[in-house]
Amino acid sequence: MSPKDLCLAVVVIVAWGLNFVVIKVGLDGVPPMLLGALRFTLAALPAIFFIKRPALPLRWLLAYGLTISLGQFAFLFSAMAVGMPAGLASLVLQSQAFFTLFLAALLLGERLRASNLLGLLVAASGLLLIGLQSGGAMTLAGLALTICAAAMWGMGNIITKKVGRVDLLALVVWGSLIPPLPFFALSWLLEGPALIESSLRGIGLSSILAIVYLAFVATLLGYGLWSRLLSRYPASQIAPFSMLVPVIGLSSSAWLLDEQLSQLQMAGALLVMVGLLVNVFGARLFGRFLQVQGRPL
Template identity: 75%
Template sequence: MSGRDLLLALVVIVAWGMNFVVIKVGLDGLPPMLLGALRFALVAFPAILLIRRPQLPWRWLLAYGATISLGQFAFLFEAMHHGMPPGLASLVLQSQAFFTLFFAAIFLGERLRAASVMGLVVAAAGLALIGLESDAATPLFAVILTLCGAAMWAMGNIITRRFGNIDLVALVIWGALIPPLPFLALSWWLEGPALIEQSLRTISVNSLLALVYLSFVATMLGYSLWGRLLSRYPAGKVAPFSLLVPVVGISSSAWLLDERMSPLQMCGGALVMVGLLINVFGPRLWRRAVPAAA
């Protein structure tokens, strides 16, 4: 990978890692479902007037938007609203990799690799430690909601695999058409019209800046650069960079929000990262080791 493209990859990782701190800032001024509605409305409009719709049936576009956009972020925003720290959220959300493995085995008939199963066991042990340490500061309910968000992200990954080679930016923008109205309906139901009106009437500069970041930096810029990298290099060379997202998420949360994980949560987080590393690099190392042993 060239130095320029390596820099672009790092820009994406920082943008996505900082995303969790920005979500926290946005939630300080807006209720979670309203934040989701406004975020995806800004992603979709006016971009859909400039970007051609991907060549997909509407049912698949609906499935993508309902899972990877609406489902993932409805659970994530609600989890952080209920006390999930941003840094820890960036880590737990990466369990989507293992949900993806299971869903691929169930719906696509893919075989579970030995290294992936080993990585899953290690990461599950780390998540169990994080769950055991959950208390008033990090409620177990918030951890469960984050895992639900990871599962929805994974389901979106399975749906995306059916699309083949497709313009990722166009998919994200047109998929953003799906969430705003369901988010608004959830906001009306869970948060109430009075809170919606008050939040919009008294919206702060910080909330507006958070919306701009979530919509244009984390989503449009992030996916544009990521799609550009995927078009130039094999997925196996680009995907491992995503392992740095929780590193940036945890570091930025500690620096900007003074978030501190307990020793047990740190051990759990380390196990989750080791599990992710085994899942990403384990099969490659196994393929090299087997011929050498033979």
């Protein structure tokens, strides 16, 4: 990978890692469903007038928008609104990798490797430790909702695999056109017109900047650069960079939000990271070990 593209990958990881701190800032002034509506409205408009619609049937565009955009962020924003710390949210959300694996095996017939199952067990034990430390800064409801968000992200990944090769940035932009109306409807039903009106009338600069960041930096810039990297390099070379998102998320939330993890949560976070690493690199390392031992693969 060229130094320029390596820098672009770092930009994406930092943008996505800081995303969780920005969500917390946005939620201080705007309720979760309204925040989702405003984010995706700004991400879709005016970008759809400049980016051509991806060449795929409407049903797949709807499926993508309703899962990876609406479903994922409705659960994630709600989780962080009810007590999920930003740093832990950035980590737990990466369990989408395991949902993707199992949904691919169930729906697409893909094969699960032993390293995938081992990584899942290690990560699940980490999530259990994190869950045991609920209360105070983190609630079980927040943890459960974040896992639901990861499941929706995993389903969105399966839909992306089904549509095949497509312009990722165009998919994100046009997929962002799907969630605003459902988000506004959920906000009306769950948060109420009075809260919507008061939030919009009293919206502060920090909330406005948070929405702008979520729409343009985390969504358009992040996915735009990510799609460029995926078009130039094998997915196996680019995907592991996403493992750094929780590192940025945890460190930035500790620095900017003064979030502190208990020893049990730190142990759980470490286990989740180890599980994710085993999932990504385990098969390759196991294959090399067998080669060194002189055994057939």
